[in-house]
Amino acid sequence: MDLNWFVCFLGAAVVAGTPLVLATLGELITEKSGSLNLGVEGMMYMGAIIGFTTGLQTGSPFFAFIGAALAGILGAMIFGFVTITLRANQIVTGLTLTMFGTGFAGFIGTPIIGERAPQKIIDTFVKVKLPLLGDIPVIGEIFFNQDYLVYLTYILIILVGFYLYKSRYGLNGTIVGENPKAADSLGISVIGYRYLHLAMGGALCGLAGGYLSLIYVPSWQDSMIAGRGWIAVALVIFSKWNPYRAYIGALFFGGLNIVGFRLQQFDLPVSTYLLDALPYLMTVIVLVFDSMRSKSRSHAPAGLGTPYFREER
Amino acid sequence: MNNEFVIRMEGITKEFGSLKANNNVNLNIRKGEVHAILGENGAGKSTLMNILSGIYTPDHGSIKVNEEEVAFHSPQDSIGAGIGMIYQHFKLISAMKAWQNIIAGPSGSLMLDKKSCKRKINEICEETGLSLNLDAYVSDMGVGQKQTLEMLKVLYRGAEILILDEPTTVLTPQETDRLFSIIRKMRDSGKTAIIITHKLYEVMEISDRVTIMRKGEVITTLNTKETTQKEIAEIMVGKSMIMEFPRLKIPRGDVVMKVKDLRLEDLVSMRKLNGVSFELHHGEILGVAGVSGSGQKQLCQALTGLQKIDSGSVSVDGDEIAGLTAYDIFNKGVAQLNFVPEDRLGMGLIASMSLVDNVMLRDYQNGDSIFIDSKRAYKRTEELVEALDVMHPGIDKPISVLSGGNLQKILIGREIMSEPNILIASYPVRGLDLGVTHKVVELLNEQKQRGAGVLLIAEDLDLMLEVCDRIMVMYCGKISGIVDPETITKNDLGVLMTSIDEECPNG
Amino acid sequence: MARIVPLENCSMAKKVRIRVFAILMAFTLSGFLLLFLGHNPFEVYASMLDGGLGSSYRVKETLIRTIPFALTALGIGLSFRMKFWNIGGEGQIMMGACSATFIGLNFQQLPSFILLPLMAIAGMIGGGLWALIPAFLKVRYRTNETILTLMLNYVALKWITYLQYVLWRDHEAFGYPKIPNLVKNAQLPKIFGLHIGVLLVPILVIGIYLFITYTKKGYEIRVIGENEATARYAGMPTSKIILGTLFVSGGICGVVGMIQVAGVNMTLSIDVSNGVGYTAIIIAWLAQLNAIAILVVSFLFAVMVEGGSYIQTVFQIPQAAASLLQGLILFFVLGSEFFIKYRVIRDRKTRIVTEGEV
Structure with a gap:
């Protein structure tokens, strides 16, 4: 294992981490406004299949990813309508969204299993070395010799951080998640912000799915998301609802995702089938450690998962 | 003061299910006055004000602000009309700083401008005499500071009319005085204040006019100067007799x-008990007074085994119970320790379960069978409902359909059914009307008569001065004094509630 | 302006009407989807019914599929009662199947009447312990059980994959990656053409109903689920009850794994649970955790799944159509609860009251 192998491995971890970053950011924004949407996996599936089929139909990378984002938004809006407008239980609705999204992708995707993404899209998202930044030794190779969507992710992280911490809308949305009653008394639209954050979150989760089917794999496979949506939900907890920490966590899990495959060449005493369980096992361990540490103070939005009805007494 | 009306509410009706919270209410507020709205709990004061602040939409009626008809669909509309409400239960974000709580809202620049926000707040502070550290986290603030923050919030939004919902409930007498002087100063600068209260002397002290409500209706509006405390008391209760709470005089x-x-140290709420010692006797009611958050909750939980203590001892009839679990303490036949929780539907009752299921919570274990003795449970529920005169739609129905007073009766009834040696009652009369309050006090006195030791935690100092045999004052997780209610004044109590001169953040 | 006010009493008949209407809406919507794909939805639905119930063989297949649905839904329903969101039925089935198979493969010389109960007990312990992990972590550290149980599903899946491809691989299967079949002794006997596990269904349905409604432990579970603070206040040993219930909950799922191995597949493979753990969540919720309703819903879902695989062969509609339809049904039923709990009042002057319906 020399430095070269290691740089190569980390570069691949960035790619594997990208869908996790997108989904984690999506769930983070959603949860900031107080909605606990456990349908990330479902929205990713919807984004993956719609993005993929749109790509097949149009051949356009742009429309493919717009399609992916819109599919994610559709899933999020179903969740929003059922939980916000019709006031149903968020946990059960989120689980339903996951099952629905998985079924949806299977329904549309079964006939095209194994089909490759259009060459034009694959060609668009080859690795491009950024000028200057890409020339930094080691770091440049790992972070700045990637495809365009990875770069877009960097921008999105900063945008999300900026939105949440510096802008009025982000502050208002956060207040909705912390204390919807207080938000309402300030004239902040609780319903409006919850829908808005759900939509933003859905779009990001849809993009995450699209990244998997169009760039990462890039062909249509059954059970492609493979629990990444759930890892994203765990990463939000791990990140303490901070977008920058979320990125670090996602990179780590991106690395875990590929470590089994990458270590194959070294003839390890452990079966790769067991190494494949690593990301899931690590999620468990990380979650447990996190809950052990933060027994006293939680960073979760105080109103997370609680519905709000103004006139309820 | 002039005769312009800033607010006219006409024919306001609001129903919640079958309950008419407001029935054809008319209310006029003059510009630049302090207007008190007086009434018992459940008289409809808060509903009326929630309508004025846009939280509720009325079923009927019209609202005019500055003689212009308005329709409030949300609090934003009301804020836009210059009305600001300071809620009894603060609506603040604990995880944020003061200035963030103030600056938030739908209108304003895209980017948060901390500097100009602070400048504007400082101007308001100078004008009104309020003061606050804007960079402090809400979670680190005391009750008084939180109230100041709430006031700054509405003033920052340009409110000309302030509604204060029971603003003094959580304050000490000294803090109340300070609040009143600030309200007077604001009135002098042309602002209008509406104060919701059920305390008569406050009406006399601060208001220019007073509107008295009863059972969802406005009875009358009077000029405070032209009336007496006795007169408005009679109008408020609706009978010419004012109930008093007699102290049961028996030897302890x-x-x-x-x-x-x-x-103990409560890691979740960051509150502590710093060495509490006292004795409770058979046949007495020992009151526990203090600003909220002084450790009352922790004390209750420690005594009932709901929270682990770090050190110290608790003995009941000579037997040590500290360190035992809630289960063991409850099962220690010698001393049954019951605890009437503050939050009726939060802890103690199960909203979605039936009356029967709720009543059997304390004794479902009865008997050796693995099955529940449902015949007995039904019988006991019927007895309880009968004895305490509980209004209910059927003992099989979910308990959540009961009103607050009836819920409290069920809760207390269940606790005293087991004839405990010690009854710990925290806030047993909060939110109840006079009639039910009277009933509850009667029940507590019965327990005392029977020989039980009663620990009564409450915030209504007047009530405690009348009912308790001794009052123990808590401050900052310690006991700052145990006093005789016959000789102490309310003001002295207030001093004890805040007096220890050491750093103590609470809220 | 429309306003929403709580509806205090909703009659049973109306509740049923609203839910049935919601399910019809789900069928209608997916009907449009089918239409969009160029199928006649009525034909598809009719052949779905045909595929599920069209012949005595199909009815039998449907019943065999009902068994794991009903048992798993009953099992995880117990944890749902405590608001413990156990979505790990899938993993618990797999681990139960795994430990039952271990016994079945290694003690095949034992007579059936000893071997089978041993396998069932092993299955119960396997699934129970797998559920106990998240239960312990939740009780001790308040770790989020939803994510935990789900992650453990994947861990179990990878473990079974490892068993199938490496550790327990049958080397006489001509390179095909499979675990050896169970011997006759380790297979469940038949009764009425179904395996004997079917008897467990009525026993558990009635047993759990009686347990929840009439026993002290059942009462404790109900109280903890509705209000944990109150349960602690009443001195209930909440942690112990949560752990115990989760062991039983996972144990039932584990027995399902044993039944699937010893009664249906006769071998352990990565398809042993085949999504049953997830479908059971929908079933439990739709049945409002009522034991008898779980039985009915499980049967209907089994018809849907069997019908789903039938229409795959007839219309080339992917089998996932069934899970899509299930998801839609649950969405509509979840949404319809609104009309059971609230009513909408339009226009505050004229006050037209719209009754429940959409």
């Missing part, structure tokens, strides 16, 4: 519970 018995140097 032996010590039933002895608490020695109790210490």
Whole structure:
């Protein structure tokens, strides 16, 4: 294992981490406004299949990813309508969204299993070395010799951080998640912000799915998301609802995702089938450690998962 | 003061299910006055004000602000009309700083401008005499500071009319005085204030006019100067007699519970008990007074085994109970320790379960069978409902359909059914009307008569001065004094509630 | 302006009407989807019914599929009662199947009447312990059980994959990656043409109903689920009850794994649970955790799944159509609860009251 192998491995971890970053950011924004949407996996599936089929139909990378984002938004809006407008239980609705999204992708995707993404899209998202930044030794190779969507992710992280911490809308949305009653008394639209954050979150989760089917794999496979949506939900907890920490966590899990495959060449005493369980096992361990540490103070939005009805007494 | 009306509410009706919270209410507020709205709990004051602040939409009626008809669909509309409400239960974000709580809202620049926000707030502070550290986290603030923050919030939004919902409930007498002087100063600068209260002397002290409500209706509006405390009291209660709470004078018995140097640290709420010692006797009511968050909750939980203590001892009739689990303490036949929780539907009752299921919570274990003795449970529920005169739609129905007073009756009834040696009652009369309050006090007195030791935690100092045999004042997780209610004044109590001169953040 | 006010009493008949209407809406919507794909939805639905119930063989297949649905839904329903969101039925089935198979493969010389109960007990312990992990972590550290149980599903899946491809691989299967079949002794006997596990269904349905409604432990579970603070206040040993219930909950799922191995597949493979753990969540919720309703819903879902695989062969509609339809049904039923709990009042002057319906 020399430095070269290691740089190569980390570069691949960035790619594997990208869908996790997108989904984690999506769930983070959603949860900031107080909605606990456990349908990330479902929205990713919807984004993956719609993005993929749109790509097949149009051949356009742009429309493919717009399609992916819109599919994610559709899933999020179903969740929003059922939980916000019709006031149903968020946990059960989120689980339903996951099952629905998985079924949806299977329904549309079964006939095209194994089909490759259009060459034009694959060609668009080859690795491009950024000028200057890409020339930094080691770091440049790992972070700045990637495809365009990875770069877009960097921008999105900063945008999300900026939105949440510096802008009025982000502050208002956060207040909705912390204390919807207080938000309402300030004239902040609780319903409006919850829908808005759900939509933003859905779009990001849809993009995450699209990244998997169009760039990462890039062909249509059954059970492609493979629990990444759930890892994203765990990463939000791990990140303490901070977008920058979320990125670090996602990179780590991106690395875990590929470590089994990458270590194959070294003839390890452990079966790769067991190494494949690593990301899931690590999620468990990380979650447990996190809950052990933060027994006293939680960073979760105080109103997370609680519905709000103004006139309820 | 002039005769312009800033607010006219006409024919306001609001129903919640079958309950008419407001029935054809008319209310006029003059510009630049302090207007008190007086009424018992459940008289409809808060509903009326929630309508004025846009939280509720009325079923009927019209609202005019500055003689212009308005329709409030949300609090934003009301804020836009210059009305600002300071809620009894603060609506603040604990995880944020003061200035963030103030600046938030739908209108304003895209980017948060901390500097100009602070400048504007400082101007308001100078004008009104309020003061606050804007960079402090809400979670680190005391009650008084939180209230100041709430006021700054509405003033920052340009409110000309302030509604204060029971603003003094959580304040000490000294803090109340300060608040009143600020309200007077604001009135002098042309602002209008509406104060919701059920305390008569406050009406006399601060208001220019007073509107009295009863059972969802406005009875009358009077000029405060032209009336007396006795007159408005009679109008408020609706009868010419004012109920008093008699202290039951019986000799107290032996010590039933002895608490020695109790210490604990509550990691969740960051509150502590710093060495609490006292004795509770058979046949007495020992009051516990203090600003909220002084450790009352922790004390209750420690005594009932709901929270682990770090050190100290609690003995009941000589037997040590500290360190036992809630289960063991409850099962210690010698001393049944019951605890009427503050939050009726939060802890103690199960909203979605039936009356029967709720009543059997304390004794479902009865008997050796693995099955529940449902015949017995039904019988006991019927007895309880009968004895305490509980209004209910059927004992099989979910308990959540009951009103607050009836819920409290069920809760207390269940607790005293087991004839405990010690009854710990925290806030048993909060939110109840006079009639039910009277009933509850009667029940507590019955327990005392029977020989139980009663620990009564409450915030209504007047009530405690009348009912308790002794009052123990808590401050900052310690006991700052145990006093005789016959000789102490309310003001002295207030001093004890805040007096220890050491750093103590609470809220 | 429309306003929403709580509806205090909703009659049973109306509740049923609203839910049935919601399910019809779900069928209608997916009907449009089918239409969009160029199928006649009525034909598809009719052949779905045909595929599920069209012949005595199909009815039998449907019943065999009902068994794991009903048992798993009953099992995880117990944890749902405590608001413990156990979505790990899938993993618990797999681990139960795994430990039952271990016994079945290694003690095949034992007589059936000893071997089978041993396998069932092993299955119960396997699934129970797998559920106990998240239960312990939740009780001790308040770790989020939803994510935990789900992650453990994947861990179990990878473990079974490892068993199938490496550790327990049958080397006489001509390179095909499979675990050896169970011997006759380790297979469940038949009764009425179904395996004997079917008897467990009525026993558990009635047993759990009686347990929840009439026993002290059942009462404790109900109280903890509705209000844990109150349960602690009443001195209930909440942690112990949560742990115990989760062991039983996972144990039932584990027995399902044993039944699937010893009664249906006769071998352990990665398809042993085949999504049953997830479908059971929908079933439990739709049945409002009522034991008898779980039985009915499980049967209907089994018809849907069997019908789903039938229409795959007839219309080339992917089998996932069934899970899509299930998801839609649950969405509509979840949404319809609104009309059971609230009513909408339009226009505050004229006050037209719209009754429940959409």
